Amino acid sequence: MGKSQKAETMFMGASTKQGYNIASKSREIVRSLIADKIEGLSEDEKSIIERIVHSTADPEYASITKISDNFISESINAIKDEKDILTDINMVKAGINKYEGQIKCYISNEETIKLAKEEQITRAAAAIRIAHDNGFDGIIVIGNAPTALFEAINLVKNEGMEVRSIVGVPVGFVGAAESKEVLKGTEIPNIVTEGPKGGTPVAVAVTNSLIRLKNG
Amino acid sequence: MGKSQKAETMFMGASTKQGYNIASKSREIVRSLIADKIEGLSEDEKSIIERIVHSTADPEYASITKISDNFISESINAIKDEKDILTDINMVKAGINKYEGQIKCYISNEETIKLAKEEQITRAAAAIRIAHDNGFDGIIVIGNAPTALFEAINLVKNEGMEVRSIVGVPVGFVGAAESKEVLKGTEIPNIVTEGPKGGTPVAVAVTNSLIRLKNG
Numbered sequence: 001m002g003k004s005q006k007a008e009t010m011f012m013g014a015s016t017k018q019g020y021n022i023a024s025k026s027r028e029i030v031r032s033l034i035a036d037k038i039e040g041l042s043e044d045e046k047s048i049i050e051r052i053v054h055s056t057a058d059p060e061y062a063s064i065t066k067i068s069d070n071f072i073s074e075s076i077n078a079i080k081d082e083k084d085i086l087t088d089i090n091m092v093k094a095g096i097n098k099y100e101g102q103i104k105c106y107i108s109n110e111e112t113i114k115l116a117k118e119e120q121i122t123r124a125a126a127a128i129r130i131a132h133d134n135g136f137d138g139i140i141v142i143g144n145a146p147t148a149l150f151e152a153i154n155l156v157k158n159e160g161m162e163v164r165s166i167v168g169v170p171v172g173f174v175g176a177a178e179s180k181e182v183l184k185g186t187e188i189p190n191i192v193t194e195g196p197k198g199g200t201p202v203a204v205a206v207t208n209s210l211i212r213l214k215n216g
Numbered sequence: 217m218g219k220s221q222k223a224e225t226m227f228m229g230a231s232t233k234q235g236y237n238i239a240s241k242s243r244e245i246v247r248s249l250i251a252d253k254i255e256g257l258s259e260d261e262k263s264i265i266e267r268i269v270h271s272t273a274d275p276e277y278a279s280i281t282k283i284s285d286n287f288i289s290e291s292i293n294a295i296k297d298e299k300d301i302l303t304d305i306n307m308v309k310a311g312i313n314k315y316e317g318q319i320k321c322y323i324s325n326e327e328t329i330k331l332a333k334e335e336q337i338t339r340a341a342a343a344i345r346i347a348h349d350n351g352f353d354g355i356i357v358i359g360n361a362p363t364a365l366f367e368a369i370n371l372v373k374n375e376g377m378e379v380r381s382i383v384g385v386p387v388g389f390v391g392a393a394e395s396k397e398v399l400k401g402t403e404i405p406n407i408v409t410e411g412p413k414g415g416t417p418v419a420v421a422v423t424n425s426l427i428r429l430k431n432g
Contacts, residue, residue: 018338018363022390029389057387057412058274091416094310122234147234171273171417173245174238196273200307201387201415 012054013097013208023054030054034062044072048191048209055205064194066184071165072213074189075139078164079214083138085207086131088124088170092143095204099211101138106130124148128155137162139210143203146175153182165189167206169198228270229313229424242270250278260288264407264425271421280410282400287381288429290405291355294380295430299354301423302347304340304364304386308357311420315427317354322346340364344371353378355426359419362391365399372404381405383422385414 012023030053037059038046045067052061082101087093093105106112106127116126124145132155140163142149149168155161168183170176173196180192191206228239246269253275254262261283268277298317303309309321322328322343332342340361348371356379358365365384371377384399386392389412396408407422 016332016336016338018332018336019340022338022363022388026388026390054388056415057389057392089311091307091311091420095305095307095416116232116234120232120234122232122238124235147238172238172242172270173273174242176273199272199417200311201417204307 012051026054030059033059037062041067042072044213047213048072048206051205051209052193052202055201056199058197060197061193061202064197065191066194067191068184068189071189071191072210075165075210076214078139079210083164084136085138086128086136086140087203088127088142088148089144089200091200092141092203092207095200096141096207096211098208098215104131104136106134121151122147125151128152132159132161137164139163139165139167139207141167141203141207142170143167143198143200144170146170146172146179149179149183150175153179153186153188156186156188163188166191167203168192169202169206171199171202172196228267239270246270246275249275253278257283258288260429263429264288264422267421267425268409268418271417272415274413276413277409277418280413281407282410283407284400284405287405287407288426291381291426292430294355295426299380300352301354302344302352302356303419304343304358305360305416307416308359308419308423311416312357312423312427314424314431320347320352322350337367338363341367344368348375348377353380355379355381355383355423357383357419357423358386359383359414359416360386362386362388362395365395366391369395369398369402369404372402379404382407383419384408385418385422387415387418388412 011020014020014023030050038049049065085103087105090105093103096103107123112127112130116123125147128148128151140152149170156163166188168180168190177195183190227236230236230239246266254265265281301319303321306321309319312319323339328343328346332339341363344364344367356368365386372379382404384396384406393411399406
């Protein structure tokens with residue numbers, strides 16, 4: 001199996017020749033749209049941002065996506081070690097593929113629903129706390145809920161939660177921008193999308209890019 | 217259980233008091249951003265578009281979302297009858313909730329992978345054909361692949377596929393805009409997002425809105 005065959009089964013989510021042709025044409029268009037905005041970034045950083053723009057058809061992500069210096073290397077190390085990936089919602093979990101380790105999401109667990117009610121917090125935030133209670137160690141991927149991102153930062157800072165990196169791309173007009181600014185100010189290796197935008201396709205694009213980067 | 221309690225368990229995906237408060241504040245912001253763009257639409261149409269903008273934090277959807285006259289009524293009838301909902305990818309399926317009927321997605325089926333290879337088409341397109349071969353009758357929700365939307369339209373026109381309505385919001389720079397223009401020109405009750413934008417959160421926002429509208 002030659003190199004081009006391998007590319008066909010891996011490239012930007014495409015798994016057939018037809019899908020590969022579409023993804024390949026899409027990448028050309030994405031590059032023409034955002035090349036000037038991502039000039040000076042590393043090849044790995046560019047590949048992540050290109051995949052976000054490919055997945056959302058929204059070139060604005062080239063301007064608002066910010067990657068901390070150690071994010072890619074720390075994330076790839078965690079993926080090599082097959083550390084857990086924790087997502088805030090099941091939609092994000094459903095989009096991540098070809099990962100050798102475990103992908104976890106506690107939002108529908110009974111413990112989570114109970115904790116949310118008791119502590120008067122969102123289920124998304126409670127789900128992160130339940131993960132910590134269950135000995136989580138790995139990468140956190142937040143594609144939806146700012147409350148989950150705030151809780152993750154809190155648990156890292158105050159309760160020693162073992163977090164290798166955070167994909168922090170919650171979406172919305174209430175708290176999302178603020179939660180991402182707080183994350184940027186921490187020592188946690190991170191990627192964020194500044195402002196209200198973000199969401200499941202962004203979270204999935206970043207995570208699948210990292211898995212692909214690890215595979216080389 | 218009073219009316220406000222009911223609202224708490226249903227509103228814009230929120231299932232806790234905290235989630236409800238966030239969703240409620242978000243709706244106020246969304247309305248202030250897009251009110252002028254959705255003036256003159258029905259209350260049901262407005263609620264769908266507000267939920268899309270809430271889910272994506274992207275007010276542009278208020279300008280590019282187009283709903284055919286019979287889309288909402290036909291979709292609600294299909295939901296009342298618990299017809300199947302067919303999604304193009306598993307991410308979209310994972311986001312739809314509180315549906316009494318079945319939600320189907322054939323993209324990972326062995327038959328689909330075989331057919332895609334034989335016919336030299338994408339897996340997303342093959343998955344729609346497999347659904348038709350299995351006697352599908354219901355609502356089709358395309359959140360990702362233009363090739364799946366083209367195939368759905370083809371099967372309705374040429375092979376009598378039983379489709380009550382189509383949520384046609386594929387995303388991307390290759391074929392997505394074109395596939396949505398073709399859908400708009402058909403008799404199939406439909407909602408589209410004009411241009412390259414769309415995606416899983418849009419598809420899920422529309423479908424969950426319809427389920428909520430049916431529940432009243």
